[in-house]
Amino acid sequence: MSQAQQYSVGILTISDTASADSTKDLSGPTLKTVFKQASKEKITFNVIKSAIISDDFEQIQNIVKTWSDNENLDIVVTTGGTGFGVKDITPEAIEPLLQKKSPGIAYAMITTSLQKTPFAALSRLVSGVRGKTIIITVPGSPKGAKENLEAVINVLPHAVDLAKGGTGENVHAQLNAQKTNNSKDESGHQCVHNTKHEHHHKHEHDTTRSFLSDPLSGPVTQRQRKSPYPMITVDEALNIIANNAEILGSITVPVNENLVGMVLAEDVYAKEPVPGYRASIVDGYAVVASDGPGIYPVVGVSIANVQSDAMQLKPGQITRITTGGPIPNGATAVVMVEDTSLVSTSADGLQEESVKIHVQARNNEWIREIGSDTSVGTVIVRKGELVTAVGGEIGVLSSVGVREVRVYKRPVIGILSTGNEVVNHNEPELKYGQIRDSNRPTLLAIGKITGFEVKDFGIVSDNVQELENVLKLALSQVDVLVTTGGVSMGEFDLLKPTLERSLEATIHFGRLKMKPGKPTTFATIISDEYKKLIFSLPGNPVSATVTSYLFVLPALRKIAGYDNWNLPIVQAELSNNISLDPRPEYHRATISYDYTKGKFLAVSTGNQISSRLLSMCSCNALLKLPGKTDQLKELVKGTMVDAILIGQLN
């Protein structure tokens, strides 16, 4: 690696004093100097963002979110607000933003400071990863800020490299060049780099691996009584999913009806013109337009069929022609048979000999020029576009001689239900406490109607070993695994700890600010060298259905290569008053177009409790309703809301 690795940095000073008077900010400039001094030939830190704000929870979150989610900075360092002062809220503001925590970084910083002062024990530093950004908090004093950053600055490039999905190879190479020892990374792991799946290389740093879930073997008395998973917004969740859903590669397939539902992996152009020859649009006579009306001899016939060569027509002659027939050379128009009359026939009366043309033809009238429907080089389907069931794309591809195309591989989905109480829906009789599995049939059906290949892994009991076995089996066969049940706070809600601890999956989020679907969990795992996605949806049937549309379907569409993988949204007018829930709600409704009003009308499907699957019947849209506030408790009839289309418009 001869080129320097560049790392973009943002420094956020959090201090009431400094925000009132920026000249009082000494820590921000100090940190900038530390980054400057740490920049070497091979590694350069570029401080491209800096800001000074007061100890304001929302402001801290907004800036850090913008810098990581929108500006995609590699490293964000905050200084200030990490102590025991009443106003110090930096860790509280930062922690919920961290998708993965890295206590090791804070530990390294605090250990360094402890060697200088016992007061370092009062430091409440947090650090971790959000998307591809490493976020660290350091104290507000310039001295503390400097020594803490210096304690970890050398590991930051490696952390960034890994957070960005890399193997750490670049950094290893540089570290090796500096240390000229061996190929072990800092945690002592031998790194094997697989070039083909480099970005999927599993790289566990056990020292930084921390679990949010309870241990699998612990007694119920020791369970956490509050969910340790930060509650993030639906938009944040969709961003995280999008960052993890990757295209699987492409294959070449023949052009036929099986192309429906596939997404093009290349722009496809017309190879041949349509029509390939000048063709008649009507049944009639090819004429020389300038001849005008009159009686002409019929010197030939051009039917739509194979012909050895183009006929030749001279002024004063006409040929009979059928729709699609090649226009003879020299002909400049076609006159419809309705605008002619027969004048004379052959002796046997079977052939036309001369015909009267009644009208003045215009030049090129009723003639389709070569390529006038589709010219060579026209883009027929673009990369990222879906071949639809309407069939237009397949028809055009067929017409222009494109016999095969490259399409993206479609993900294979696995579906399973969990729960000791759950039995197959077609059991003849239920025992007390049993319920019929409705989630799996629903999700299998959704997979089918949305055109993905679905594998059924049945019902798994709430048993860690069985769960682990089936999850592993399923993950060896699918690209995306969808489970339902077992993700909330009950003692048999085993999905999170099993994923995290037995499968070593990375849980990206485990709680969402939404109704239904609060405990929706999203994880990834490296299996067979590929990054596989795991959606552990809540067991409540409506929650499972709604979240499969909101999260699983867009992910599948993104993996399948859709350019536009989000579900379509229209605006609809509420037909009834709706009381708001504290959480933003995805309210099931039937929407239909009202021609008199010129807009969509939304009718609620009724009681929205997460167990009432009837609320999904006849539902074709999820209304995005805001969370309740003191000012807004209800949306009244007539309010326009966003409606996510999940079904057909009738």
Ligand SMILES: Nc1nc2c(c(=O)[nH]1)N[C@H]1C(S)=C(S)[C@@H](COP(=O)(O)OP(=O)(O)OC[C@H]3O[C@@H](n4cnc5c(N)ncnc54)[C@H](O)[C@@H]3O)O[C@H]1N2
């Ligand atoms: N103390 C708390 N309890 C609950 C919370 C919470 O935050 N704190 N969240 C509630 C929310 S919101 C939801 S949603 C559910 C999610 O529950 P789980 O994902 O853990 O699912 P289970 O406990 O396994 O089952 C919940 C419910 O759904 C029925 N179920 C499960 N699987 C199926 C299936 N395949 N087909 C039909 N019905 C199914 C199950 O019998 C339960 O009635 O947790 C709340 N609790």
Ligand code: MOO
């Ligand atoms: O969020 Mo749960 O999904 O209300 O029922």
Ligand SMILES: [Mg+2]
């Ligand atoms: Mg539960």
